[in-house]
Amino acid sequence: MQRSERSDNHHNNHSDSDSDVRPARAADIPVNDLRSALARLATVPGQLLETDREVDPHAELAGVYKRIGAGGTVQRPTRLGPAMIFNTIKGYPESRVLVGLMASRERVARLLDTTPTALTQRMGDAVRHAIAPVTVERDRAPCQEVVYRATDADFDLRKLIPAPTNTESDAGPFLCLGLVLGSDTETGHADVTIHRLCVQGRDELSIFFAPGRHIDAFRQKAEARGEALPVSINMGLDPAIHIGACFEAPTTPLGFDELSIAGGLRGKPVELVDCVSIGQKSIARAEIVIEGEILPNVRVVEDQNTGTGHAMPEFPGYNGPANPSLPVIKVKAVTMRRGAIMQTLVGPGEEHTSLAGIPTEASIYNAVEAAMPGFLRQVYAHTAGGGKLLAVLQVNKRSAYDDGRARQAAIIALGVYSELKHIILVDTDVDPFDTDDVMWAMTTRYQGDTSTMFLPKINGHVLDPSQTPAFNPALPARGVTCKTVFDCTAPFHMREEFERAQFKEVDPRPFAPHLFPEEDDHV
Known part of the structure; x- marks a missing residue:
């Protein structure tokens, strides 16, 4: 050649x-x-x-x-x-x-x-x-x-x-x-x-x-x-x-x-x-x-x-x-x-999660921060959704009014990133990057009939095979979906009942130094 x-x-x-x-x-x-x-x-x-x-x-x-x-x-x-x-x-x-x-x-x-x-x-x-x-x-x-x-x-x-x-x-x-x-x-x-x-x-x-x-x-x-x-x-x-x-x-x-x-x-x-x-x-x-x-x-x-x-x-x-x-x-x-x-x-x-998900997180964070400064602590565009379909939002509730603001944050997120399908809301004591912790919150702070918001017939993503009229005849076309918000936050008035067991903070390194090698300073 x-x-x-x-x-x-x-x-x-x-x-x-x-x-x-x-x-x-x-x-x-x-x-x-x-x-x-x-x-x-x-x-x-x-x-x-x-x-x-x-x-x-x-x-x-x-x-x-x-x-x-x-x-x-x-x-x-x-x-x-x-x-x-x-x-x-x-x-x-x-x-x-x-x-x-x-x-x-x-x-x-x-x-x-x-x-x-x-x-x-x-x-x-x-x-x-x-x-x-x-x-x-x-x-x-x-x-x-x-x-x-x-x-x-x-x-x-x-x-x-x-x-x-x-x-x-x-x-x-x-x-x-x-x-x-x-x-x-x-x-x-x-x-x-x-x-x-x-x-x-x-x-x-x-x-x-x-x-x-x-x-x-x-x-x-x-x-x-x-x-x-x-x-x-x-x-x-x-x-x-x-x-x-x-x-x-x-x-x-x-x-x-x-x-x-x-x-x-x-x-x-x-x-x-x-x-x-x-x-x-x-x-x-x-x-x-x-x-x-x-x-x-x-x-x-x-x-x-x-x-x-x-x-x-x-x-x-x-x-x-x-x-x-x-x-x-x-x-x-x-x-x-x-x-x-x-x-x-x-x-x-x-x-793909990195490519699509990190920009998704940043878009959601900027939009919610502009509307509610200091309320949204973290966003994770979960790898189970390929960085597009599933997001975990960690919110900082400080009053009973914030029960509603958590769901408002989810609505802002859906507006900012149209391909999102599911949003999971968690409190600040839950690590949004740890799926086990998120599922724990869903198991103990969520009731399906009262903690779920359904938003039907909204544009989603054509590559999700469940977003088709064949899967759900109520959908008008491929790429239209029911969007769902799972509110896995504790109600503010019940926050004391949902306080996690608190362990003594101890430095474990002297007991198991091989499990805690010094981290490389990569920043």
């Missing part, structure tokens, strides 16, 4: 980047791209695993990581584990694949310079102090060190990028962490979103849009004029970019550039660069960028090459159905860093 390479040599390549850096403390390494994120993780025992054993990207790679670190709503056995780099990919001798970078709340906290319980507030602060991206010259953009053009006779996405299939029934290879960057060609407003992208041919991808996505609105406007929509697909990124991109309206309304949230997280702007083949920007420090155009009035069957009827495993833990009519991206070029790392995820795993 023909390729062009820049002659500049001031960017790190595969041999001198992430693997060889081993400083003493993770916090000493600033993160501005994927490689510096990996360098930081490499200093923390148990957070990053590399293997040279050959792996097949078709089903095997995801099957391995399902057992090592996927977690989430993946069928058991699975577990939380390290991020993993596969250095030897069958059929792709020059490629490496990373999976699970964000498949742990602890790992995300280390990468975003905070602690697991403070991630919500850190993300909320980044929204309030967003910094807009900037454009740099091409000689400052590592993502364009190597360029492949679709006009080359031997260009073939299927041979160039080791896009994995998660299961043997997938519609095809998927780019599972491809961040699509598109712009409204009339207003110039930009948006970034992660979408389901299936490799359909040598220079074609299909793209699935869930209802209400902003880039789809840009596409529809362009299509109405008979025009293609130029987009870049950015892979292998600073995790601040991926997580910041997963905020949704109304927190980030149409016209809000989510890249500015990553800027707020890092305290400096994300760097963009002009694409080499289309009138669009790409993320300058990405590992791999696909440049292309969403064609007007062209549709394709998602599983046209396999006929399985399935797309890929989605965040609720089920196979998403193959879509019979999806827009097509015509690829114009692929640009890469030297020694590029392909980044992917296991669809229903804990990584």
